[in-house]
Amino acid sequence: MKSLVKEFTKGIIKENATFVLALGLCPTLAVSVSVVNGIGMGIAATFVLLGSSLIVSLIKDFIPSKIRIPCYIVIIATFVTIAELCLKAYSPALDRSLGIYVPLIVVNCMVLGRAEAFACKNNLISSFCDGLGMGVGFTLALILISAIREFLGSGQILGYTLFKGFEPVFVFGMPSGALLVIGLLLGFFNLLNNKKT
């Protein structure tokens, strides 16, 4: 039980996909304009991650190791298609604002990385915990980044204005603002780590 909790929590802080491993940055940068987008992308990616981790760990003994990557990709692509269709059906507005970045979850290195590094070697339950932890960590990172960007770029959080008279810094709503926020956050976390050691 204890190890399961560990599998879950490591993905949130110690091996956070975004800030520590620097994986899956394309969607992080692209959709983090607003918190709603961030949460939506986080949930979609977590769903794909969970599903693919489960299936991969279930059928890991039947996959020939030579063609394992194509197999993983097919499994992942299946879940991405499910997520895509669900989004289109239940939340067309979110689907439009996430755009091509939903199908691109297929090539998100975080998802494939977990299949290759963890799910193909571990049993069902710990793969589930690992996938969930990674997904939650990814979602939290997305929320952090998109909250910073939405507040600075439009003066709002989740559509609510926080301070009156704050002049929004438009650049944070733009691509270069996304790169800047990620760069500064990575530097900031490095700084914290250096202080500790």
Next chain:
Amino acid sequence: MNLQELLTIFISAVFIYNVILSRFLGICSFIAISKETKPALAMSFAVMFVIVTSSAITWLVYRFLLLPFNLTYLRTISFILVIATFVQFVEMVIRKVSPQLYRAFGIYLPLITVNCAVLGVAVLNIDMFFANDKQVAGSFYYSVFQGVCVGLGYTLAMLLMSGIRERLELCNVPKAFKDFPLAFIIASILSLSFMGFSGFNF
């Protein structure tokens, strides 16, 4: 299909909506391989080649397989399979035909399968050059041309970045900002300066 349209695609794919600096596709490879110019250039050529050929192939797959049989919902899954197979095939051919070429950029080919830029352009082509499941005029040529331009944009960003990062080796950058963080900040400034081209029209 006219010159103006092509120029617009060129400027927007290379500068305004640069794959890396604005659409963030292929940012992992961009950050990881841009430390030196030589591998960066080899990677760029490999990516360009794969993007151009795969935008042609995926266009054909979409137009002649998925559309007639009403299978458009299989777009993601079929595209990634086609791309993966194609890349694997190219790798095998290159390894057989020219070991020298293989050493120069063959080693990057497996990585390119999971490069978002390739799948991204394929999906983008479909989104842009098919309207209501009908191809727009000259759609195939536009798709291939957009592939070329996106590849050029990728190469441009890679070249600039690798040049800058090679020079930064000689600078005493603050420890916390070494490597990744600074690479992102440089990319951010590059993206800001490419904004000068926004609102372009002839």
Next chain:
Amino acid sequence: MRNNLIVSGSPHVHKQGSVPRIMWTVVFSLIPAGAAGVIIFGLDALWVTLVAVITAVFTEAVFGIWTKKKFTVLDGSAVITGILLAFNLPSNVPLWLPIAGSIFSIVIGKQVFGGLGQNIFNPALVGRVFLMASWPKYMVTFVKPFSFDAVTSATPLAALKEGKILEHLSYLDLFLGKRGGCIGEVCILALLIGAAILLFKGYISWHIPATYIFTTAIFVYIFGAKQLFHGDWLFHILSGGLILGAFFMATDYVATPLTAKGQIIFGVGCGLFTAIIRIWGGYPEGASYAILMMNAATPFIDRYTKSRIYGTK
């Protein structure tokens, strides 16, 4: 015993130039343009410049103390960054704008790269494009010259872009700076006086400014009007930030190529991009974007224009 013996290659003649000396000379050479800006746009221009300079110096000092580096505030480079940033702003901006711009210039444009001599991009321009992207509405409203009650007017280039005709502006007006624009860019006469000081002292070379201005003029002359070879090249040289950019920002020591050949390539590139953005781009003026893009290409230009070491192939 202090060691005063410095081992170095011949010739052993010391030129009276050090970093602070050069930097303060550049500051001195920028004074005429600043004075002209104050005369044309009123005291607001002075406050904006002062605020930008003080913030830049303060930020530099804070970083110097925090990173425990050699105290670099007095070398004047932060002062230049502050002045150049302010010169690229309209005079009627709220005062927090130069503060934000200066902090961004120094922190993102300079200090994260390791401080003086290590920056890839011109810090003042990094600050300016940041402000331009962040608060565009303040960056594109300008005060009418000699009307201190803040009547807004468009710059000649912006008016040109909107298709208005500028009959009331003569070339002499443009040369003396009787037009809407940023604080430091309007008075060409004052800028040329400052540039002459730097050229005479040998602190900047003619390669970049000359090729930059020349390329812009040629390109605008060919493509700048509906008909080929009918562009108003003199108008384009005299308006916008071209002269300020060519002499004071495209000549930044650190962010530009080292060899004459490289500098010529740099100048031509700047000129091309400036003209292209002016003619077809969404922004009326492209000088700052052009210089930044060429800054990014500088390491690359340097590599291919390196002078051959004697005796090697």
